[in-house]
Amino acid sequence: MRLNTVLNFRDMRRYTKNPLDVIFEELLPLKLKDKVSGKGDRSKERACVHEMSVMFACFKKNEFEQTQCSNEINKFQACANKHYADKYKRKKDLQEGNISLGKDNLTPREVNYLLKKYPNP
Amino acid sequence: MALLVKYSKFGSCIKHLFQMSPQFAAKYSVYPPHFGEPIYKKQELDKLLETGGIENFKLIPFKAAKSNETCSIFHDPVVSKFINYMLIKGQKKLARQVLEKTFEQIKKIQLAKYNKETDPEKKSSIIVDPVVILKKAITNCKPLLKLTPVKRGGSYYQVPVPITDKESTFYAMRWFVHCGREKDKSVSFADFMANEFIQASNNNGRVVKKKLDLHKQCESNRAYAHYRWS
Numbered sequence: 213m214r215l216n217t218v219l220n221f222r223d224m225r226r227y228t229k230n231p232l233d234v235i236f237e238e239l240l241p242l243k244l245k246d247k248v249s250g251k252g253d254r255s256k257e258r259a260c261v262h263e264m265s266v267m268f269a270c271f272k273k274n275e276f277e278q279t280q281c282s283n284e285i286n287k288f289q290a291c292a293n294k295h296y297a298d299k300y301k302r303k304k305d306l307q308e309g310n311i312s313l314g315k316d317n318l319t320p321r322e323v324n325y326l327l328k329k330y331p332n333p
Numbered sequence: 334m335a336l337l338v339k340y341s342k343f344g345s346c347i348k349h350l351f352q353m354s355p356q357f358a359a360k361y362s363v364y365p366p367h368f369g370e371p372i373y374k375k376q377e378l379d380k381l382l383e384t385g386g387i388e389n390f391k392l393i394p395f396k397a398a399k400s401n402e403t404c405s406i407f408h409d410p411v412v413s414k415f416i417n418y419m420l421i422k423g424q425k426k427l428a429r430q431v432l433e434k435t436f437e438q439i440k441k442i443q444l445a446k447y448n449k450e451t452d453p454e455k456k457s458s459i460i461v462d463p464v465v466i467l468k469k470a471i472t473n474c475k476p477l478l479k480l481t482p483v484k485r486g487g488s489y490y491q492v493p494v495p496i497t498d499k500e501s502t503f504y505a506m507r508w509f510v511h512c513g514r515e516k517d518k519s520v521s522f523a524d525f526m527a528n529e530f531i532q533a534s535n536n537n538g539r540v541v542k543k544k545l546d547l548h549k550q551c552e553s554n555r556a557y558a559h560y561r562w563s
Contacts, residue, residue: 258559260495264478268552276545285477292495 246327250320259295263288364396371398409464411471418503419510431522436463438527460534470533474505474540478551483560492560493551508540509533 217239228234267284274280305312311322318326369390372378381387401413412432420428443461450456460466479500480491496504509529516525532538
């Protein structure tokens with residue numbers, strides 16, 4: 213990025229009375245960068261929150277009797293176990309530098325890897 | 334000797350690997366990671382032979398079994414874990430003796446109940462084995478969640494988080510141990526804990542109440558569940 217263009221930017225709206233006369237200035241190059249930031253990686257919804265709330269609703273109905281809610285409890289624990297397994301796998305992949313390509317849902321790391329390999333022309 | 338030296342060298346350089354991967358517990362870290370866990374129970378070995386799973390273990394070296402791991406029918410991994418949690422200052426012999434006394438007490442109480450009962454149907458439902466009662470008590474006291482402090486906006490929130498099976502077992506055992514330590518001095522540990530275990534195996538008592546308290550607290554803090562990391 214050339215900062216000069218941004219710093220010396222003349223707001224054309226000040227110099228022209230007619231808004232149709234505004235000349236377009238290309239301050240930043242009009243193309244996307246070859247990388248993405250990792251901020252969008254973490255999903256807003258935490259894992260197993262829905263299952264937890266269902267379980268709590270059942271608990272409240274049955275005064276915290278676990279035998280009445282065994283179905284909900286099993287679902288919650290299965291979800292938690294799956295979450296832990298996924299997390300462990302992700303960590304393992306990051307450590308070993310494994311990249312699973314050709315999936316629909318790419319992580320920022322995988323996107324960056326692909327963009328570096330095939331940059332924007 | 335040369336082999337030993339080779340292994341010890343290998344072990345020291347592999348040490349960092351141990352710390353990196355949680356898969357291999359660094360319990361006896363003198364062993365390189367390709368050493369297998371010892372199978373010291375004859376029943377497990379027979380099962381492996383039957384299912385053919387023994388093929389995976391044929392050509393790998395094994396760690397030595399720990400000194401308290403035996404194939405005796407009196408050895409139980411849950412019981413030995415419990416002894417390890419309740420001992421103070423490494424007095425393992427004392428801890429073991431105390432737990433054995435507790436088992437004796439449980440057996441006495443349950444046998445008295447068993448002999449008193451006249452209805453044959455109820456009689457068969459009474460558990461007399463103290464180890465079974467201990468295991469049942471522990472499974473009844475396992476919590477499903479725990480509370481962890483998470484800092485958000487300058488203040489700490491107690492956030493309910495799901496826990497693993499191992500962790501929940503640890504919580505249950507630790508609550509039993511703490512319960513035993515908080516008892517009145519006039520009562521002996523064995524009498525007190527025997528009652529506590531029997532009550533917990535019937536789903537009541539102090540420790541079960543503790544678990545319920547934790548669940549209630551988690552329920553009241555359920556709004557913070559999305560504050561959790563990951």
